[in-house]
Amino acid sequence: MVLLEYIWLDNKNNFRSKTKVIDKDFIDRDSLETWNFDGSSTQQAIGIDSEVYIKPVGLYKDPFRVDLDGYLVLCDLWLPSEVKHPDNTREDVRQLYTKKEINDAECMFGFEQEFFFVDPKTNRPLGFPENGSPEEQGKYYCSVGYGKCYGRNVAEEILDNAIYAGLSITGMNFEVAPGQCELQLCDIGLKAADDLLILRYIMIRTAENHNLIISLHPKPEKNNWNGSGCHANFSTKQMREDGGYEKILEAIEKLKEKHKEHIENYGLYNELRLTGKHETADINTFSFGIANRGASIRIPRFTARDNKGYLEDRRPSSNMDPYKVVDKLTSTILL
Numbered sequence: 001m002v003l004l005e006y007i008w009l010d011n012k013n014n015f016r017s018k019t020k021v022i023d024k025d026f027i028d029r030d031s032l033e034t035w036n037f038d039g040s041s042t043q044q045a046i047g048i049d050s051e052v053y054i055k056p057v058g059l060y061k062d063p064f065r066v067d068l069d070g071y072l073v074l075c076d077l078w079l080p081s082e083v084k085h086p087d088n089t090r091e092d093v094r095q096l097y098t099k100k101e102i103n104d105a106e107c108m109f110g111f112e113q114e115f116f117f118v119d120p121k122t123n124r125p126l127g128f129p130e131n132g133s134p135e136e137q138g139k140y141y142c143s144v145g146y147g148k149c150y151g152r153n154v155a156e157e158i159l160d161n162a163i164y165a166g167l168s169i170t171g172m173n174f175e176v177a178p179g180q181c182e183l184q185l186c187d188i189g190l191k192a193a194d195d196l197l198i199l200r201y202i203m204i205r206t207a208e209n210h211n212l213i214i215s216l217h218p219k220p221e222k223n224n225w226n227g228s229g230c231h232a233n234f235s236t237k238q239m240r241e242d243g244g245y246e247k248i249l250e251a252i253e254k255l256k257e258k259h260k261e262h263i264e265n266y267g268l269y270n271e272l273r274l275t276g277k278h279e280t281a282d283i284n285t286f287s288f289g290i291a292n293r294g295a296s297i298r299i300p301r302f303t304a305r306d307n308k309g310y311l312e313d314r315r316p317s318s319n320m321d322p323y324k325v326v327d328k329l330t331s332t333i334l335l
Helices: 090-096 100-105 152-165 189-208 245-257 259-264 301-306 322-334
Strands: 002-009 015-022 035-038 051-061 070-078 108-119 169-174 180-188 213-215 230-235 288-290 297-299 311-313
Touching: 002 051, 002 189, 015 035, 015 189, 051 152, 051 189, 070 189, 090 189, 090 322, 100 322, 108 189, 108 322, 152 169, 152 180, 152 189, 180 189, 189 213, 189 322, 230 322, 245 259, 245 297, 245 301, 245 311, 245 322, 259 322, 297 301
Parallel strands: 002 070, 288 297
Antiparallel strands: 002 015, 035 051, 051 070, 108 180, 108 213, 108 230, 169 180, 230 311, 297 311
């Protein structure tokens, strides 16, 4: 007996899922069947023609059914006519990555997913009182100890679950504001975007078990508090080889020319976060610099030192669509 949790995103980018139980001893991605759901209940179809197809595109071990033979099944959306659903942003990237020049480039993405743990009783991040503010920023980043670090037990459980699922996790740390955390993953092209979606699902499911909310809003607390981004570290095979620094500088010039187009595809409410303060660049001004966390694009100091490496696009918001970010970075830099 195998339990499959089919996972997709609704019209508002909220996760939806349902369970399929099949009488088999073994399953792989190629043997997974297309399923369907009531799209009229997720604002993705009308009642008189309500079925939307969910096609499996990724298979992961289910950390919530460890004692059972369970798997998480990432799906994209299709209409019964075999045309991709308007909410299916993955398919365009899949087709992009069938191009030889894209495959040969071996584009690598390292996503840094920032988020807040939110207490539903106060509707504020952990560490914030129901009214007023906690002590100002400074002691919370990479913090250790009571009164500094909020939600460590949940963060550790998320990390364990993500590793169990087989995600390409590379690290975790607590961030600048109270109750703010970050997980990082890194992989090639489309796989990195798929893994990020499953990571978000695991974050939300794990927090659900602790009666907490995961906020991917880029600025849940206004005033003098850091917002949340999902920085995208990008490199090609040439950038990672000796002398690749020149290719990185060429890529940055291309990104400068398409700044407005990228901002339009980098997430909702990003204007609340990209103010030029709190380790961000101004949303209307493109900039770059070595080790500069207040720039649109940061060049790591090790990259400049070694004359090869990667660039960090700090503009994407915490709620960005990873397929749009992969699409824009790949297309702008390589095509």
